[in-house]
Amino acid sequence: MNTTPATLTAPQDAIDALAGRVRGSVLRPGDEEFDTERAGFQTAATHRPSILVGAADAADVRAAVEFARDHGLPVAVQATGHGLSVTAEGGVLISTRRMTGVSIDPETRTAWVEAGVRWDQVIAEAAPHGLAPLNGSAPHVGAVAYTLGGGISLLAREFGYASDHVRAIDVVTADGVLRHVTPDSDADLFWALRGGQNNFGVVTGLRIDLVPVARVYGGGLYFGTDQVTDVLQAWREWTATVPEELSSSVALIRFPDLPRVPELLRGRYVAHVRIAYTGDEATGERLVEPLRAVGPRLMDTLAEMPYTESWSIYNDPTFPHPYLGTNALLRELDATAMPTVLDLVGPTAPVGCIVQVNHLGGALSREPEVASAVGHRDATYLVRLISILGTADEDTLLSTQQGVLDALAPWTVGRSLNFLFGAKDADQVRAAYDPADYQRLAELKAEYDAANTFRLNHNIPPAIAD
Numbered sequence: 001m002n003t004t005p006a007t008l009t010a011p012q013d014a015i016d017a018l019a020g021r022v023r024g025s026v027l028r029p030g031d032e033e034f035d036t037e038r039a040g041f042q043t044a045a046t047h048r049p050s051i052l053v054g055a056a057d058a059a060d061v062r063a064a065v066e067f068a069r070d071h072g073l074p075v076a077v078q079a080t081g082h083g084l085s086v087t088a089e090g091g092v093l094i095s096t097r098r099m100t101g102v103s104i105d106p107e108t109r110t111a112w113v114e115a116g117v118r119w120d121q122v123i124a125e126a127a128p129h130g131l132a133p134l135n136g137s138a139p140h141v142g143a144v145a146y147t148l149g150g151g152i153s154l155l156a157r158e159f160g161y162a163s164d165h166v167r168a169i170d171v172v173t174a175d176g177v178l179r180h181v182t183p184d185s186d187a188d189l190f191w192a193l194r195g196g197q198n199n200f201g202v203v204t205g206l207r208i209d210l211v212p213v214a215r216v217y218g219g220g221l222y223f224g225t226d227q228v229t230d231v232l233q234a235w236r237e238w239t240a241t242v243p244e245e246l247s248s249s250v251a252l253i254r255f256p257d258l259p260r261v262p263e264l265l266r267g268r269y270v271a272h273v274r275i276a277y278t279g280d281e282a283t284g285e286r287l288v289e290p291l292r293a294v295g296p297r298l299m300d301t302l303a304e305m306p307y308t309e310s311w312s313i314y315n316d317p318t319f320p321h322p323y324l325g326t327n328a329l330l331r332e333l334d335a336t337a338m339p340t341v342l343d344l345v346g347p348t349a350p351v352g353c354i355v356q357v358n359h360l361g362g363a364l365s366r367e368p369e370v371a372s373a374v375g376h377r378d379a380t381y382l383v384r385l386i387s388i389l390g391t392a393d394e395d396t397l398l399s400t401q402q403g404v405l406d407a408l409a410p411w412t413v414g415r416s417l418n419f420l421f422g423a424k425d426a427d428q429v430r431a432a433y434d435p436a437d438y439q440r441l442a443e444l445k446a447e448y449d450a451a452n453t454f455r456l457n458h459n460i461p462p463a464i465a466d
Helices: 012-021 032-038 058-070 121-131 143-148 187-199 225-238 280-285 307-313 337-345 395-411 426-430 435-448
Strands: 025-027 051-054 076-077 092-095 102-105 109-114 167-170 178-181 202-211 215-223 246-254 271-276 303-306 323-328 354-359 381-388 413-414
Touching: 012 025, 012 051, 012 058, 012 413, 025 032, 025 215, 032 092, 051 058, 058 076, 058 092, 058 167, 058 178, 058 202, 102 121, 109 143, 121 143, 121 307, 143 187, 143 202, 167 187, 178 187, 187 202, 187 435, 215 225, 215 280, 215 307, 225 246, 225 271, 225 337, 246 337, 271 280, 271 307, 280 303, 303 307, 323 395, 337 354, 337 395, 381 395, 395 413
Parallel strands: 051 092, 076 092
Antiparallel strands: 025 051, 102 109, 109 202, 167 178, 167 202, 215 271, 215 303, 246 271, 246 354, 323 381, 323 413, 354 381
């Protein structure tokens, strides 16, 4: 039976009273559905709350937050559990997976999404109207947390951060109040929520823009080990020439030798170039010619596709698994950077990790019409590192990742909050923001959550008054 710390809990009569208020479920360790409800996509760690509220609606979220406030308990929030940071050891976990409402307004090209909605739901609902959301590479990720962390979509260079396309936010703040937040109703909180993630409350719904995209030219080019260095050089030079309508990345990955992996990739160390282009197929074919000219591919899946099939561009794993992740936002991708990374974690390194480099710039570099807390818009590339637990012990994997970050330090401007997986120290969280923005976030945290109820996250502690 699962156990949790004896502290950070509340009297049984208070828990019973909470259960009487909640339309969803209130669970304790040992209850039949407790372990299923707290489980997420990330299996390296799992929340161990004293009280788990499976919220069915915003009223349930309010009840849970009021309960936590009244008993001095910290609050964690989970929809799909992809980006788990700090785990709850006691306290209250609010599971939003039941809150799956999606409403499309084709006239305004917007969608209302509840807290537990996954991107695949929004894609399916928007497609009949010739519209698409600004989702990331994995459509099974929760829409709300992704967007609040910034959100680098498949079409990011053309349309900017997903958080730049939020019109309204419903959020329960630490005082238990459900607020409908817009740029006009509360400019400071609207600014902080878009980039500050869940530091300021539990978001129960978002109104987001949809874009007029029904199809893309996209897919992947897979190159073998002996071509990795040439591919990286060619891709780096090529990114300086492409239009904003084309977003791309390259991943360096050793595929496992498993039946679920395409036979041509099994057991191989591969450079996988990913392409998403909203222009016509003929122009797309012409644009990728310099990449195909590098040499023969193990696989080439580039083609015209409906946006509903855009998941196939990255083909991210859909099964839960344990991983550690960090990243570096770079002002430039120096010619020496990637060869150094290959030396550290490439095909001949004793301990490797998955490396993904995203081309940024374009609309990502421009301030949105309504400013947000998303930082480091001057970054032109994002290097992500993912290590699968079990390939080496955790300390070795973390030190390997740190070695890559150290090598990239001369060009690093900060971190991306969306891709900090697992508990990170205060310096890494601070590095996700411009210094003045971080100070403003801390001051707003003191205003909206002085007790730091929402601290089981990549936490921004409240500023201390002089």
